[in-house]
Amino acid sequence: MISSDVIRGYNDTIILYLLLEKASYGYEISKRIKELSDGKYVIKETTLYSAFNRLLKKGYIESFHKEQTFGKKRTYYNITETGLLYYQEKCREWELTKEVINQFIYHSAERQ
Amino acid sequence: METIENYIDNMFASLPKTEEMKALHDEILANMEEKYYELLQDGKTDNEAIGIVIAEFGNMDEIMEAYDISRDKKKDSKKLLSEEEVDAFLHSNRIAAKWIGMGTLLCILGSAMVVLFTGFAEAGYMGTSIALTTGIIFFLIVVALAVALFIYAGMKMDKWKYVYQQIDVEIPKLLKDKIAAKKQKEHPKFVTAIIVAVVLIILSPSILLITIVINESMVIFGVVILLAIVAIAIHLLIYFGTNRSAYTKLLEEPVLDRKIAQKNNRIHDAIATILMPLAVIVFLITGFVYEMWHINWIVFPVAALLIAIFSGAYSLFSKPSS
Structure with a gap:
């Protein structure tokens, strides 16, 4: 399990990635996160919805209502053009972060 | 689950x-x-x-x-009224009550003017057409003044709307006690004023009888005096009644649900905004068309009573029994 502190800056990126696949709603997204991370990261409900709210405010995603098969109305989210640009920027940022942080990580392979 | x-x-x-x-x-x-x-x-x-x-x-x-x-912020969203604000509210309310009372007084006195000048004409002091014209001009000036007073009073109270509608307003317990004490202190004055007003209204027709007994041709001046007495009585009722209701409003348990509060006030506003202008219209028509100046002032106390009855009954029946 990853601590939510570490991953905080990248929740938006994770959600945007999943919305790039298809429009989705809260539970489906959190389930996909669990699946793709092999159960190593479980996003909390409050984290997920704070992120939705933030992304909506910035115009990176948009929401719409959709009836589910068993009649329940759910809020679905869609990524926008600017959301896509932001996502790409975050990807580049991550590459850079990874590179920098890696410099300070003790790699067992290098010791050999 | x-x-x-x-x-x-x-x-x-x-x-x-x-x-x-x-x-x-x-x-x-x-x-x-x-x-x-x-x-x-x-x-x-x-x-x-x-x-x-x-x-x-x-x-x-x-x-x-x-x-x-x-x-x-959540706590702040309920506005805690300070003592200064409560005093300012009561002060504004008193001023508004005074002007509304004055306005009503003027309306009734205005109609008394018309009657008075008709009386002059009948007594032969003036020509009929001159008397009537002067009377009506006086009346119109006075009504215009009254309307201005009503508007001024309305504006004065407008900024206290949130207190009246009890939207997110809270009064500290200590301050509530103070308000209750003030209300108690003014209670005898209120009761006296109401009694005086009611007695005046009940006794006012006797003036007519007296004038009839003294000199039958003076009856029209009796009507003028009657109207003046009633005007004073109604002024008392409005002034003290409005003051009293301000205290009651402050001491009321705040309506918890904002929607209910707004609904209640909407109904009260609707009744008041429909009835009062309606009363003025009825007053003018009965006056000018049917020449009922001697009695048509009654629409004002009736309208005020109706408003009180409607809103009182409504809040009584809509209030959950506690």
Whole structure:
């Protein structure tokens, strides 16, 4: 399990990635996160919805209502053009972060 | 599932009850519900499923931060009235009451003017047409003045609308006690004023009888005096009644539900805004068309009474018995 502190800056990126696949709603997204991370990261409900709210405010995603098969109305989210640009920027940022942080990580392979 | 619902209800209990929060609550509940049933399907026990679902709920602080809700702000959204504000409110209310009372007094005195000049004409002091014209001009000036007073009073009270509608207003217990003491102190004055006004209204027709007994041709001046007495009585009723209602308003238990408060006030406003202009229209028509100046002032106290009865009855029946 990853601590939510570490991953905080990248929740938006994770959600945007999943919305790039298809429009989705809260539970489906959190389930996909669990699946793709092999159960190593479980996003909390409050984290997920704070992120939705933030992304909506910035115009990176948009929401719409959709009836589910068993009649329940759910809020679905869609990524926008600017959301896509932001996502790409975050990807580049991550590459850079990874590179920098890696410099300070003790790699067992290098010791050999 | 009930455990989960209760848990979420508790979590959202301290947040403002907005549509936005309601939607968020429902959305998260639906997610947790779905997760819960899937966990049961995967063979988890009820307790395990509930445990996991609740553990994965998270922290409400995140929501408050994202939605710009601070705990302080939430408290502040209920405006705590200070003593100065209460005094200012009562002061404005008193001034407004004075002007409304004066306006009504003027309307009635205006009609008395018309009667007075008709009396002059009948007594032969003036020509009929001159008397009538002067009377009506006086009347119109006075009514215009009264309308101006009504508008001024309305504007004076407008900024206290939130106190009247009791929207997110709270009065500290200590201040409430002070207000109650003040109300108690003014109570004898209020009772005296009401008694005086009622006695004046009841006794006013006797003036007519007296003038008839003294000199039958003076009866029209009797009507003028009667109108003047009634005008004073109604002024007393309005002034003290409005003052009294301001105290009552402050001491009332605040209506918890803002929607109910607004509904109540809407109904009261609707009745008042329809009835008062209606009363003026009836007053003018009965005066100018039917020449009923001697009696048509009665529409004002009747309208005021009707407003009181309607809004009183409404709040009485809509109030949950405590």
